[in-house]
Amino acid sequence: xxxxxxxxxxxxxxxxxxxxxxxxxxxxxxxxxxxxxxxxxxxxxxxxxxxxxxxxxxxxxxxxxxxxxxxxxxxxxxxxxxxxxxxxxxxxxxxxxxxxxxxxxxxxxxxxxxxxxxxxxxxxxxxxxxxxxxxxxxxxxxxxxxxxxxxxxxxxxxxxxxxxxxxxxxxxxxxxxxxxxxxxxxxxxxxxxxxxxxxxxxxxxxxxxxxxxxxxxxxxxxxxxxxxxxxxxxxxxxxxxxxxxxxxxxxxxxx
Numbered sequence: 001x002x003x004x005x006x007x008x009x010x011x012x013x014x015x016x017x018x019x020x021x022x023x024x025x026x027x028x029x030x031x032x033x034x035x036x037x038x039x040x041x042x043x044x045x046x047x048x049x050x051x052x053x054x055x056x057x058x059x060x061x062x063x064x065x066x067x068x069x070x071x072x073x074x075x076x077x078x079x080x081x082x083x084x085x086x087x088x089x090x091x092x093x094x095x096x097x098x099x100x101x102x103x104x105x106x107x108x109x110x111x112x113x114x115x116x117x118x119x120x121x122x123x124x125x126x127x128x129x130x131x132x133x134x135x136x137x138x139x140x141x142x143x144x145x146x147x148x149x150x151x152x153x154x155x156x157x158x159x160x161x162x163x164x165x166x167x168x169x170x171x172x173x174x175x176x177x178x179x180x181x182x183x184x185x186x187x188x189x190x191x192x193x194x195x196x197x198x199x200x201x202x203x204x205x206x207x208x209x210x211x212x213x214x215x216x217x218x219x220x221x222x223x224x225x226x227x228x229x230x231x232x233x234x235x236x237x238x239x240x241x242x243x244x245x246x247x248x249x250x251x252x253x254x255x
Contacts, residue, residue, distance in 0.1 A: 002116075004116035004117050004118065005114070005116060005117075007117040007118070007119065007121070007122035008114050008115065008116065008117040008122075008181075009114075009224060010122065011117060011121075011122055011125040011126070011129075011177075011181075012114070012178075012181045012220050012224060012236075013217055013220055013221065014125065014126060014129040014177075015125070015129060015174070015177045015178040015181060015190075015220070016190065016213070016216040016217040016219065016220040016221075017129065017133070017213050017216070017217060018129045018132040018133055018174050018177060019174055019178060019190045019191045019194070019216050020191075020194050020195065020198075020209075020212040020213030020214070020215065020216030020217065021132070021133060021136050021209060021212070021213055022132065022136060022170060022171055022174045022191055023190075023191040023192055023193075023194055023195030023212055023216070024195050024198065024205075024208055024209050024212050025136065025143050025167065026167075026171065026191060026192065026195065027192065027195040027196060027199060028144075029143075029167070036090065036188045036192070037067065037071055037089050037090045037093070038064065038067050038068060038071055038168065038171060038172055038175060038188070039175045039184055039185075039187045039188035039191075040090055040093045040094055040097070040184055040185070040188075041063050041064060041066070041067025041070075041071075041089070041093045042060035042061075042063055042064045042067070042097075042175060042176070042179055042184045042187075043060075043063075043093055043094060043096075043097025043098070043101070043109060043110070043184035043185075044059075044063050044093055044096045044097040044100060045058075045059035045060040045061065045062050045063030045064065045097075046059055046060045046097060046101060046109040046179070046184060047059075047096070047097045047098070047099070047100030047101035047109065048100055050100075050101050050102050050105040050109060051100055051101070051102060056109070056179075056180070057176065057179060057180065060176060060179050060184070061176055063093075064172045064175060064176055065172065067089075067093070067172070068165075068168045068169055068171075068172045070089065071089075071168060072161075072164060072165050072168050094185075097109065097184065098110075107235060108183065108235070109183060109184060110183045110184060110185040110186075111182075111183040111185060111186055111235050111237040111238055112178075112179070112180060112181045112182040112183035112186065112187070112235060112236060112237035113180065113181075113183075113235055113236075114181065114224070114227075114228070114235075114236055115180055125177055128173055128176070128177050129177060131173065132170055132173055132174050132177070135166070135170045136170060139163070139166060139167075142163055143163060143167060144205070171191070174191065175187050175188065175191075178190065181220075181236060181237065181240075182236075182237040182240065182241075183235075183237045185237075186237040186238065186240075186241050187237075189241045189244065190216055190219065190220070190240060190241065190244060191216075193215075193219075193241070193244040193245060193247075193248055194212045194213075194215035194216035194219060194244055194247070194248075195208075195212045196248055197211070197212070197215045197244070197247050197248040197251045198210075198211035198212035198215060198251075200248070200251035200252060200254055201251050201254055215244065215247050216244070218243070218247065219240050219241075219243045219244035219247060220240055222243045223236055223239040223240030223241070223242065223243045223244075224236050224239075224240065226239045226243070227239045227240075
């Protein structure tokens with residue numbers, strides 16, 4: 001394994017830590033469908049980037065930002081109409097992305113790849129991971145209080161809509177970090193499944209966060225090694241998600 005591959009694997013493991021942490025709050029906030037839509041909204045941007053031959057992360061970041069604002073607006077509403085709208089956004093984003101992405105790049109856009117990473121690219125990803133972790137820890141108490149009914153949270157002086165936007169932005173940055181590793185189709189799985197695994201194993205918030213981060217990191221580590229040394233493929237996303245699903249299945253034995 002050369003230096004660039006080492007950078008890639010290290011950043012993937014750092015992404016796993018951020019994903020496990022963010023996933024805890026996504027699960028507690030019951031925003032799984034909305035968060036899944038956010039990750040898929042990166043696909044049209046990836047498709048345009050592959051089509052026009054520029055950095056895929058730049059294209060993904062553009063549509064992720066637009067998607068975040070869209071989902072934030074949808075989150076401010078309630079009821080079946082919101083669920084239906086989110087479902088439509090999901091389907092349209094997936095269809096547009098698949099239509100725009102050249103066929104030779106579609107697998108990478110959907111399921112990710114392990115591209116060679118330079119030192120500046122690794123450092124940029126490291127800064128993003130640290131920023132995500134810092135933001136979650138900085139706003140941990142407000143995010144936790146915002147889990148209560150909006151009337152109670154507002155009575156406590158919290159601006160719930162603004163906190164929702166902050167969290168969605170943090171979620172989007174997390175997705176952006178993992179986009180090249182996991183792809184637009186699978187990226188949210190590493191945020192959600194390890195958190196669901198941890199939820200089966202503990203009811204304490206601190207332990208919940210630790211177990212989620214550990215399960216996410218273990219999934220990336222084992223899945224990456226299987227992809228590189230067993231399947232000998234650069235597409236690691238499917239193996240990572242399979243390992244995370246196995247860990248979730250094992251967590252059900254506790255019940």
